[in-house]
Every structure is written in C-alpha cells, then in structure tokens.
Amino acid sequence: MPGRNKVTKKTLSAGQRRGPPLAWVGWSFLILLAVVTVLYVGLKAVANPILFLQNLLDGLKLGFVYALIALGYTMVYGIVKLINFAHGDVFMVGAFTSYYAVSRFNLHMWPAAAFPSISPNLAVVLGSLTVILLSMAVCVILAVTIERVAYKPLRDAPRIAALITAIGVSFFLEFFGALPFVFSARFIPYKAPFSTHAWYIKDGIHPIISGQASPDNTISFSNIFLIIAAASILVQVLLQYIVKRTKIGIAMRAASYDKPTARLMGINVDRVISFTFAIGAAFAGLGGVLYAIAYSSIYTQLGVLPGLKAFVAAVLGGIGSIPGAFVGALIMGQAEAMTMGYISTPMRDAVAFSILIIVLLVKPTGLFGEPAQEKA
Amino acid sequence: MEQLGYLLSSTVKILGLIAWIFGLLWGLGRKPLWQKLLTIVAAFAVIQALFGFKIGSFQFFSAFDQGLLFQAVTMAMVALGLNLIYGFNGQFSLAQWGFYGLGAYCSADVTYRWSNGDAGGLIVVGLGVILAGVAIGLVRMFLNRKRGVPVLSAFTFYLFGILAAVFIAVQVGKPLATACLPLFGTVDAPGPLSAPIFLQIVFPLSVIFAGAFAAEVSFLFGLPVLSLGSDYFGIATLGFSIVVQTLMVNSDTILPFPEMKGGRGMIGITKLTTWFWAFAFLIFVIMLIRNFVRSSTGRATLAVREDEIAARAMGIDVASSKLLAFVLGSFVAGIGGGIYAHYIGFLSPNTFSFIKGFDPLIIVVFGGLGSLTGTVAAAFGWIFFLEGFLRVLLGQLGTDAPSWRFVLYPITLLLLMLLRPKGLLGTTEWGFFQASIVKRKIAAPLDKGKGEGVAATPPPPSEVGKPTTGNKH
Numbered sequence: 001m002p003g004r005n006k007v008t009k010k011t012l013s014a015g016q017r018r019g020p021p022l023a024w025v026g027w028s029f030l031i032l033l034a035v036v037t038v039l040y041v042g043l044k045a046v047a048n049p050i051l052f053l054q055n056l057l058d059g060l061k062l063g064f065v066y067a068l069i070a071l072g073y074t075m076v077y078g079i080v081k082l083i084n085f086a087h088g089d090v091f092m093v094g095a096f097t098s099y100y101a102v103s104r105f106n107l108h109m110w111p112a113a114a115f116p117s118i119s120p121n122l123a124v125v126l127g128s129l130t131v132i133l134l135s136m137a138v139c140v141i142l143a144v145t146i147e148r149v150a151y152k153p154l155r156d157a158p159r160i161a162a163l164i165t166a167i168g169v170s171f172f173l174e175f176f177g178a179l180p181f182v183f184s185a186r187f188i189p190y191k192a193p194f195s196t197h198a199w200y201i202k203d204g205i206h207p208i209i210s211g212q213a214s215p216d217n218t219i220s221f222s223n224i225f226l227i228i229a230a231a232s233i234l235v236q237v238l239l240q241y242i243v244k245r246t247k248i249g250i251a252m253r254a255a256s257y258d259k260p261t262a263r264l265m266g267i268n269v270d271r272v273i274s275f276t277f278a279i280g281a282a283f284a285g286l287g288g289v290l291y292a293i294a295y296s297s298i299y300t301q302l303g304v305l306p307g308l309k310a311f312v313a314a315v316l317g318g319i320g321s322i323p324g325a326f327v328g329a330l331i332m333g334q335a336e337a338m339t340m341g342y343i344s345t346p347m348r349d350a351v352a353f354s355i356l357i358i359v360l361l362v363k364p365t366g367l368f369g370e371p372a373q374e375k376a
Numbered sequence: 377m378e379q380l381g382y383l384l385s386s387t388v389k390i391l392g393l394i395a396w397i398f399g400l401l402w403g404l405g406r407k408p409l410w411q412k413l414l415t416i417v418a419a420f421a422v423i424q425a426l427f428g429f430k431i432g433s434f435q436f437f438s439a440f441d442q443g444l445l446f447q448a449v450t451m452a453m454v455a456l457g458l459n460l461i462y463g464f465n466g467q468f469s470l471a472q473w474g475f476y477g478l479g480a481y482c483s484a485d486v487t488y489r490w491s492n493g494d495a496g497g498l499i500v501v502g503l504g505v506i507l508a509g510v511a512i513g514l515v516r517m518f519l520n521r522k523r524g525v526p527v528l529s530a531f532t533f534y535l536f537g538i539l540a541a542v543f544i545a546v547q548v549g550k551p552l553a554t555a556c557l558p559l560f561g562t563v564d565a566p567g568p569l570s571a572p573i574f575l576q577i578v579f580p581l582s583v584i585f586a587g588a589f590a591a592e593v594s595f596l597f598g599l600p601v602l603s604l605g606s607d608y609f610g611i612a613t614l615g616f617s618i619v620v621q622t623l624m625v626n627s628d629t630i631l632p633f634p635e636m637k638g639g640r641g642m643i644g645i646t647k648l649t650t651w652f653w654a655f656a657f658l659i660f661v662i663m664l665i666r667n668f669v670r671s672s673t674g675r676a677t678l679a680v681r682e683d684e685i686a687a688r689a690m691g692i693d694v695a696s697s698k699l700l701a702f703v704l705g706s707f708v709a710g711i712g713g714g715i716y717a718h719y720i721g722f723l724s725p726n727t728f729s730f731i732k733g734f735d736p737l738i739i740v741v742f743g744g745l746g747s748l749t750g751t752v753a754a755a756f757g758w759i760f761f762l763e764g765f766l767r768v769l770l771g772q773l774g775t776d777a778p779s780w781r782f783v784l785y786p787i788t789l790l791l792l793m794l795l796r797p798k799g800l801l802g803t804t805e806w807g808f809f810q811a812s813i814v815k816r817k818i819a820a821p822l823d824k825g826k827g828e829g830v831a832a833t834p835p836p837p838s839e840v841g842k843p844t845t846g847n848k849h
Contacts, residue, residue: 026528029535083607153794160468161797163607164741167734168786168793175782185779308618311611344630350622353615360608361528361600 030362044342050217055341056334061225061294063333064232068287069310070317070325071239072280078256078320079276081159085166086146088307089173090139090281094288095298096183097135099190107131108193128193136285143281144274152270170304177300185300192293198222224294231290235283236326243322248275256320305349309336312356318369327367331355379772386765389441393448393756396422401749401807404662420655427651442651444764446719449654450476450712452755453661455739456748457708460665462737463745463799464674465701466681468606471597471613473733474620475590475706479713480723481624481636483586484645487718488635490578491646493560493570496553498578498585504545505588511537512595531600538596579648583657583714590710591703598702603695617730624725641724649719657715661708666748666809668704677701678746738789744801748809754800 045052069091076084101107108127111118150169154162178185198208200218214220243249254262255272263269291306292298313332317324332352339351359366396419403415423445426436437445458472482501489497515537519525561567601612627636636642668674679687680697688694717723739758743750762781770780792799 020524020526021522022525022529022533024529025532026526026530029532030528083611150790150794157793157797160466160606160610161793163468163610164737165790165793168789171731171734171786172783172790175779175786179779179783308611308614312615315608315611344626346622346626347630350619353612353619356615357601357612360604360612361531364604364608 030358041338041342050219051341054219055337057219057221057225058340059334059337060330061228061333062336063313063330064228065287065291065294066306066310066313066332067232067326067329068235068283068290069306070314070329071235071322072277072284073311074314074317074319074322074325075252075276075280077314079252079273080151080155080162082151082162083166083311084151084277084280085163085170085307086143086173087280087284088303088305088310089170089177090143090146090303091284091288091291091307092177092298092300092303093142093173094135094139094285095190095292095302096177096288096300097138097285098131098193098289098292099188099298101131101134102193103191107134124194131193132286132289135289136282139281139285139288140278143277143284147274147277174300174304183300187297187299190292190296190298192224192296196222196224196293224290228290228294231286232326235286236322239279239283239322242279248272252276309349309352312352315356315366316359318366321366321368324366324368379769382769382772383765386760389436390757390760390765392436393760394753397753397756398749398806401752401809404808405810416659420652423655424651441760441764443719444759445651446649446654446715447763448756448759449658450716450719451736451739451759452658452752453712453715454709455736455743455751455755456661456665457705457712458736459740459743459745459748459751460669460677460701460708461705463740463747463751464669464681465677465698466606467602467698467702468610469613469702469705470610470730470733470737471594471616472705472709472736473728473730474613474617475594475709476713476716477620477624477725477728478593479583479586479590479710480717480728481627481642481713482589482710483582483714484642484717484723485633485635486582486585487575487579487648488642488645490582491575493557494553495556495560495569496549498581499552499556500545500549501585501589502581503549504542505585505592507541507545508538508592509588511541512592527600527603531596534596534599538592575646575648579718580653580657583653583711583718586714587707587710590713591707594706595699595703598699598706602698602702614730617728617733621725621728621730624728636723639725641722641726643722645717645721645723647718647721649715654715654719657711661711662748662752662808664704665708669748673697673700734785734789738785741789741792741799744799744803746803747799747801747805749804749806750799750801 041052069087072087072090073084076082076087108124108131110130111123111126112120115123146169150165151162154165177183198210198214198220199205199222200208200214200220202215202218208214208220241249243252251262251267251272252275254265254267255269259269262272288303291302309332310329313328314325315328316331317326317328332355335351335355336348339345339348343351363369400415400419403419404412406412406415423437427442429436454472454476457475458469461467461469461472486497486501489495512534515530515533519530519533556569559567559569561570597616601609601616604612623631624636625639627633628638669677676687676692676697677700679690679692680694684694687697735758739754740751742758743752743754766781
C-alpha cells in the first residue's frame with residue numbers, strides 16, 4: 001500500500017487529473033456481484049431452459065402490472081416531488097371496485113342481459129370493459145379527492161410533512177378498508193369478469209383443459225397475460241402521446257420543470273396536478289383489476305408491496321421519466337421472478353429493495369433520469 | 377358503571393405516570409450528584425412499591441399494567457432513538473423498527489442459548505460485536521488517510537472488514553463454546569454456569585450486545601444510504617425494515633437459526649426483564665441521548681438538520697454527523713428490542729412488520745420533533761392510553777371496535793401534520809433535558825445586547841435550536 005501512495009502523490013504533482021482514490025474497489029465489488037448473479041442465473045438457464053423461459057414469462061407478467069402502477073408514481077413525483085404512498089392503495093381500491101361490480105352487482109353481465117341477440121364474445125368484452133372503466137373512474141375520483149384534501153394544503157410545507165401525510169392516507173385507506181362493514185380484513189377470492197384460458201407450448205400451442213396441470217417441461221401462458229401485456233403497452237403509447245402531443249401534456253411538462261414560471265405562462269398548475277393524479281390513478285385502477293384477475297385473491301393490503309415495488313421500479317428507471325418507469329418495471333418483474341424461481345419466494349422483497357439501494361448508490365438519477373434540477 | 381370506574385382508574389394511572397416522568401426528569405436536573413442519585417432510587421422504588429400495592433379491589437399495577445409499563449419503557453427508548461435521528465438530525469428513517477427487531481432477536485438468541493446450556497450465543501455475538509467494532513475502527517483509520525474515497529468503495533471496505541470479523545468470531549467462538557459445555561453440566565447435575573445468577577449477568581450483556589449489533593448493522597447500512605436525498609432515504613429505510621422482517625420469517629430456512637422458528641415465532645425466551653433492568657436501561661438511554669444532544673457533536677447534528685450547506689461551511693463533517701446520529705439511534709433501538717424480547721418471552725416476525733414501525737414515528741411527531749421530554753411522555757401516554765385504556769374500553773364496547781384504532785391513528789397523524797407539523801410540544805424541554813452539561817458563565821455585557829433567553833445561567837436548551845430556527849422561517 002505505501003508504494004501505491006507514492007504513485008498517487010507523484011501523478012498528482014505532475015498535474016494530472018485523477019478520479020477519487022480507491023474508486024476501483026467499489027466498482028470491482030459491484031462488477032463481481034453482477035458477474036456472480038449473471039453466472040448463477042445463466043448456469044441455471046442452461047441447465048433447464050424451459051423453466052428459465054417460464055420464469056421469464058412470469059416476470060414479464062409481473063413487470064407489466066408494475067409498469068401500470070409505476071406510471072402514477074413517476075408522473076406525480078415528476079410534478080409535485082412527492083412519493084404518493086397512497087397510490088398502492090388506490091390500486092387496491094380499483095381491485096375491490098371491480099370485485100364488487102362483478103360479484104355483487106353482476107355488472108359484467110349487462111350487455112348479455114340488455115341485448116340478448118349480440119354474440120356472447122362481444123358481450124363478455126363489453127361487460128369487462130365496463131367493469132374496468134368503472135374501477136378506473138372510482139380510482140380517479142378517490143385520487144383527486146385525496147389530492148385536494150390531504151396534499152394540496154401541504155404544497156408549500158417541508159417535503160417530509162407531505163411524505164408523512166401520504167403515509168397517513170395510505171394507512172387510512174388500508175385500515176378503513178379492513179373494517180368489517182367496508183371490505184373486511186379477510187382474503188377474498190376474486191371472480192373474474194371473463195373466464196381465463198391457458199395454453200402451453202410444445203410443438204405448437206395447445207390449450208390447457210381447465211382443472212388440469214400443464215404437462216411437464218412446457219411453457220404455459222394464459223389470456224390474462226396477453227391482456228396485461230397489451231394493456232400495459234397500450235397505456236405506454238397513450239401516455240407518450242398525451243405527454244408529448246397534447247396541450248395538457250405540454251402543461252404537465254412545464255409544471256414539472258418550473259412551477260412558478262408555468263403559472264406565469266397562464267397554466268393552471270393546480271388543475272394540471274389534479275389531472276396528473278387522475279391519470280395515474282386511472283392506470284392504477286386498470287392495473288388493480290388486471291392484477292386481481294391474474295392472481296385471483298384480494299385483500300386490503302394488496303396494494304402495499306406492489307405499490308412499493310412499482311415505486312422502486314420508477315426510481316430504477318429514473319423518476320419522472322415515463323419510458324424509464326416501463327423499463328424499470330420490467331427489470332423489477334424479472335428480478336422478482338428469478339428470485340422466486342431460483343432462490344426462494346419470500347426473498348423476493350429483500351431482493352427488490354436491495355436492487356433499489358444499489359441503483360440509488362450507483363446512479364441516483366436512475367437509468368433514464370435527467371440530472372437533478374433543484375437542490376432538495 | 378364498571379366502565380366508568382375503569383375510565384377513572386386509567387386516568388389516574390396515566391396522569392400519575394406522566395407526573396412520575398416529569399418528577400424523575402426534574403430530579404435528574406438538580407445539581408448535586410447525591411440529589412440525582414436520590415431521585416433515581418426514589419423513582420425506582422415508587423414504581424416497585426406500587427407493583428404489590430392494593431386498596432380493596434383497586435390495584436395500581438395489575439399484571440396487565442406491568443406489561444404495559446415495560447412496553448412503554450421500550451417504546452420510550454425506540455422513540456428517543458428515532459427522535460435523535462429524525463427530530464434532531466432531520467433524517468426521515470423508517471428503519472428504526474427493523475433495528476428494534478434485530479436487537480430483540482439478537483438478545484433473545486443469546487439468553488435462549490445460554491439457558492439451554494450453550495454459551496456459543498454469548499461468545500459469538502460478543503466477540504463478533506467487539507471484533508466488528510475493531511474492524512470498523514481500523515478501516516476508518518485507513519480511509520481517513522485518503523481524502524475523498526467514494527462511498528461505494530468505503531462501504532466495500534467496511535463490509536469486508538466486518539465480514540472478516542464475524543468469520544473470525546464464529547471460528548473462535550465455536551471451540552470456546554464447546555470448551556464451556558462441561559461447565560453447564562446436565563439436567564440432573566447442573567454445572568457452575570447453570571446457576572441462575574449467571575443468567576442475570578448474561579441478560580444485561582446480551583442487551584448491550586444487541587444494541588451494539590444493531591448499531592453496527594446501522595453503520596453498514598447507513599453509510600451508503602445516508603448520502604441519498606431525504607425521501608429516497610425514507611424509502612430505502614422502509615425497504616430495510618421489510619428486508620429484516622423477511623429475514624426473520626426465513627430465519628430457520630435461509631438463515632441458520634433453527635431456534636428462531638421462522639414465521640411461527642420464537643418461543644421459550646426466559647422472561648428476565650424486571651423493573652430493575654428496564655428502569656436501569658431507561659435511565660442509561662435517557663442520559664446517553666441527552667448528553668449526546670447537549671454535547672458539541674450533538675449541536676453539530678442539530679446544525680445539520682437546520683441547514684446542511686451552512687453546517688458544512690462551519691466545518692462540520694455532515695456525513696459523519698448524520699451517520700453518528702443514525703448509529704446512536706439504532707443502538708438505542710437495539711437495547712429497547714432486548715428489553716422487549718425478555719419481557720414478552722415470545723418473538724414473532726409480525727410484531728416487527730413495517731406497519732407497526734409507524735408507532736414510534738407517531739409518538740415522536742406527537743411529542744414534538746426535537747423534544748426529548750415530549751417523546752418520553754408521549755411514549756408512556758401512547759402505550760397506556762391507546763394500548764391499555766382504549767383497547768380495553770373499545771373491547772368492552774363491541775367486538776369490532778378495536779379495529780377502529782388503526783383508522784384513528786392515521787387520522788391523528790394527518791391532522792397533526794396539517795395543523796401542527798412541528799409536533800405538540802415543539803422543542804420545549806423540561807428538567808434534566810433542559811439543564812446544560814457544563815455550567816457556563818456568560819459575560820454580562822454580551823447578555824444585554826441579545827435580550828431575553830441568553831441572560832439566564834445555565835442557558836435554556838431551546839437556545840441551541842432557536843436562533844437557527846428563527847432564521848429559517
């Protein structure tokens with residue numbers, strides 16, 4: 001070590017610019033970690049490629065759902081610099097709304113009841129869309145109410161006060177929902193508005209007969225996976241269009257860049273913020289319904305962990321960036337699915353948060369993030 | 377009628393306890409040493425005497441209330457630590473509950489193994505904690521010779537230093553534990569180490585080791601994470617709590633601790649917490665936190681909360697200041713965990729879920745961010761009012777009522793944040809927390825220019841925080 005010291009001194013005196021000392025230690029540690037992870041997963045993948053592909057597919061399913069939630073986080077954080085903890089619970093309310101619409105009120109049956117002559121497939125599609133739209137509407141109303149009641153009075157308060165308020169709102173929704181006359185604290189089996197079909201791939205695509213397991217060494221997927229993927233990508237495209245092309249999108253970008261100036265330019269910042277909350281909540285509601293259909297059991301703390309992981313995904317991709325949230329969510333989904341497949345199911349939360357900490361250390365602005373504009 | 381009587385007696389208890397705390401702090405704030413010692417002895421004796429006290433059917437401390445008292449003591453410790461981190465240093469941490477859990481499991485494991493005739497827990501944990509401390513010190517000395525080492529590299533050094541220390545501790549501790557095995561004897565012929573007196577020595581040691589263990593983990597975790605922004609730090613610490621709970625659930629499968637029994641919960645912990653130990657550790661924690669806050673390092677911590685850039689300009693090492701407050705707060709949380717584990721005798725990962733981790737946060741916010749008096753009073757009031765009084769009363773009113781508690785907490789928190797973001801007491805202090813450590817003489821002419829507040833000797837503690845707070849708003 002003394003020899004090395006001498007070298008450092010010499011180069012400094014020679015006037016060369018060097019990076020911080022010993023930076024290589026941290027980087028080599030991280031690279032070692034990455035190499036070990038890739039090798040581990042790679043060896044497992046070579047040993048059983050079918051299982052690896054199945055994990056990949058499961059990870060994609062999870063990732064697409066996280067992408068739907070992460071959008072709300074990333075947009076709200078981009079504009080008001082607030083981690084909206086209650087977002088995960090808005091997602092939960094979306095799932096519960098669709099549950100009540102389907103199981104109690106049979107809302108998904110209305111096209112079949114009103115127009116008996118239309119084809120059953122069209123009736124199912126129309127009914128499901130109605131349920132999803134209703135959930136989205138309820139989520140939008142809820143989110144805008146939360147924003148008006150809880151967050152708006154604190155807009156000029158310290159950010160920590162707003163964060164604690166967000167946590168408070170989140171708890172309120174969870175435990176108010178757990179009251180016996182609201183949703184109750186039990187796990188509730190979820191009845192989907194349409195029936196799920198699954199297929200497996202082995203020399204072509206074959207349907208799985210319901211009630212039977214798919215044959216060994218095959219990759220299976222279901223229609224709900226396809227719907228989640230399609231919805232998630234569609235929402236991405238729609239949001240890109242809204243943010244880049246429409247007037248309100250330009251206003252959103254202006255408000256996130258500089259609020260006082262945006263106000264001077266005649267933008268109603270309060271309305272823009274409400275709109276941001278609303279659009280995030282709409283996608284969370286959609287995500288809630290799809291998540292409930294895919295995992296077929298709901299309870300009032302359903303939104304906590306997916307919400308947190310979606311936030312991690314948003315940070316991973318660079319908070320404030322919409323494509324970043326999408327990519328981050330897909331990475332999170334893969335990380336979780338691989339952990340579940342190769343390490344152990346409960347460790348997936350630990351892995352998710354370890355990734356967050358590592359990413360924040362290496363690149364605090366995330367993968368697609370822009371450098372921080374303001375000193376917090 | 378029965379409920380009315382319960383209401384009355386509960387009110388008496390809560391008011392009495394709050395008065396007891398204020399009396400204790402008042403007595404500790406007296407100047408001669410013998411008065412302080414007398415106060416400690418008297419405060420201890422009053423509660424101890426009340427344990428067996430009974431008038432007719434009215435019992436001041438029933439078994440249930442004693443449990444609440446221990447719970448309140450641990451909660452006061454955890455909340456004091458959190459107030460140091462959040463109230464005094466401004467780092468919004470949700471990891472406090474995780475460190476509390478780590479302390480509880482660590483301490484419980486040591487005494488569990490000891491009472492089952494295995495000294496390995498004590499030896500390995502003790503050696504590990506000490507060696508890891510030495511390793512941290514050595515790495516720090518090495519890193520101090522080079523300026524501007526990036527956080528990631530520093531973290532790597534510390535990580536490998538601590539891992540090496542733990543490895544050595546395990547390798548040395550295991551043969552030592554085997555060597556100690558004959559000293560425990562068998563069930564029929566107990567050896568010298570099986571005597572109950574040793575358990576009484578092992579228990580406080582285990583609690584202190586648990587605190588040190590939590591502190592070292594918090595050092596390793598805080599080093600990289602404290603450099604993040606305030607709300608990223610909050611999320612990362614929340615993640616830490618979740619990771620700790622996940623590890624607890626998997627303690628018998630992924631971690632090699634079959635006696636912790638994973639998600640089913642650790643049973644068979646000897647209930648060693650007596651009022652003596654609980655009170656002794658409470659006094660220790662109160663003194664530690666208060667002396668830290670009033671020291672020059674503590675004032676630096678406060679300056680970091682008010683304005684990091686200004687603090688840096690004054691020559692304060694902001695990063696180490698944050699780290700020190702974080703480590704000290706976690707140390708205290710670990711001690712609280714050790715006391716809790718030996719009072720309740722059963723540890724379940726559910727107790728340490730991050731949702732319950734908001735309790736200390738609410739207590740700190742309620743008592744006042746930056747008010748130690750408020751934190752201690754709020755911790756006792758919180759436990760006795762909500763866990764004791766309200767739970768029993770709501771339980772008597774109807775079966776569904778207790779679930780309303782968790783609806784009322786967030787509403788309280790919301791209202792507090794909206795109406796009074798600085799907490800109920802603000803930064804007001806009382807008695808011991810108010811008195812300064814060193815009696816300073818302030819020159820008279822200086823006093824007159826500055827006006828009220830500074831004129832009195834010793835200077836009030838709020839003086840430390842006031843000028844800077846005034847500047848900010």
